Amino acid sequence: MKHLFFLLSFLTLSFFGRTQMTSSASVREGLYGGLSVGYFHYKTSWYYHRADGNPAHDNYPVHSLNRAVVSLNLEKKSLREVHNIHFDLGGELLFGPTGKAKGTWLPDDDVISSGGWSAGLNAYVRAVYVPVAETKGLHLFPFLSLGPQYMFLHNNGKGTGPYASEAVYDYKEGWNEGVVLLAGSVGVDLQSGSFVLTPEIRFGLFGWSSSSWEPGGGGATMDGGPGFTAFSVRVAKKF
Numbered sequence: 001m002k003h004l005f006f007l008l009s010f011l012t013l014s015f016f017g018r019t020q021m022t023s024s025a026s027v028r029e030g031l032y033g034g035l036s037v038g039y040f041h042y043k044t045s046w047y048y049h050r051a052d053g054n055p056a057h058d059n060y061p062v063h064s065l066n067r068a069v070v071s072l073n074l075e076k077k078s079l080r081e082v083h084n085i086h087f088d089l090g091g092e093l094l095f096g097p098t099g100k101a102k103g104t105w106l107p108d109d110d111v112i113s114s115g116g117w118s119a120g121l122n123a124y125v126r127a128v129y130v131p132v133a134e135t136k137g138l139h140l141f142p143f144l145s146l147g148p149q150y151m152f153l154h155n156n157g158k159g160t161g162p163y164a165s166e167a168v169y170d171y172k173e174g175w176n177e178g179v180v181l182l183a184g185s186v187g188v189d190l191q192s193g194s195f196v197l198t199p200e201i202r203f204g205l206f207g208w209s210s211s212s213w214e215p216g217g218g219g220a221t222m223d224g225g226p227g228f229t230a231f232s233v234r235v236a237k238k239f
Helices: 002-028
Strands: 030-049 062-082 085-103 111-113 116-129 139-155 175-192 195-211 227-238
Touching: 002 139, 002 175, 030 139, 030 175, 030 195, 062 116, 062 139, 062 227, 085 139, 116 175, 175 227
Parallel strands: none
Antiparallel strands: 030 062, 030 227, 062 085, 085 111, 085 116, 116 139, 139 175, 175 195, 195 227
16 A cells, blocks of 8 residues: 555656646747847957057057947747756847947047947857746746857047047047957846846857057057957847
């Protein structure tokens, strides 16, 4: 009799365990579309040489570029499951309607551009921890993401500070920079029904940058990989 009781108990727990796992997966799996707003910061490092020694023989400019970014997101959640870890696949269209840049190599971190815009693409694979949970109420799904990002950054060169305004730097003409990154992120999906709120911290692991900036009539070359940090909040809905 004892053995029968234990067997029935085990089968019952196993059944409910599977039901809860299935319910937890079904809460989030599917295709989602979303809109996010965020603050993105890039740091690019450059090198250029001046034969006339003005302002110096060898120069190592560092640019700090800040952007307010709006993005459109499409994501397939729970594309694959390995126990409690679910894998998502997503992509974003990034657009920054405004932004400011400073030359941290200049005195007082002089402003080198008072405005500009940016546009780019981001794709990622996301590993999400999905605990056994009931289908009702608010669900918290922490995650870690990894994927490539490209961002085009236009700087208007207007409103430059007293040092950046000097003709020798050629900031006032405006210029473009491009950044390619392998980017990561950590965050959490806060899901209730078909709606998801996602705060997310983003960071760059390594990458490359290019620039149309020509100080003193010559080009600048990359001096070390770009830096990237960001914070964003997305609202998404299941289709």
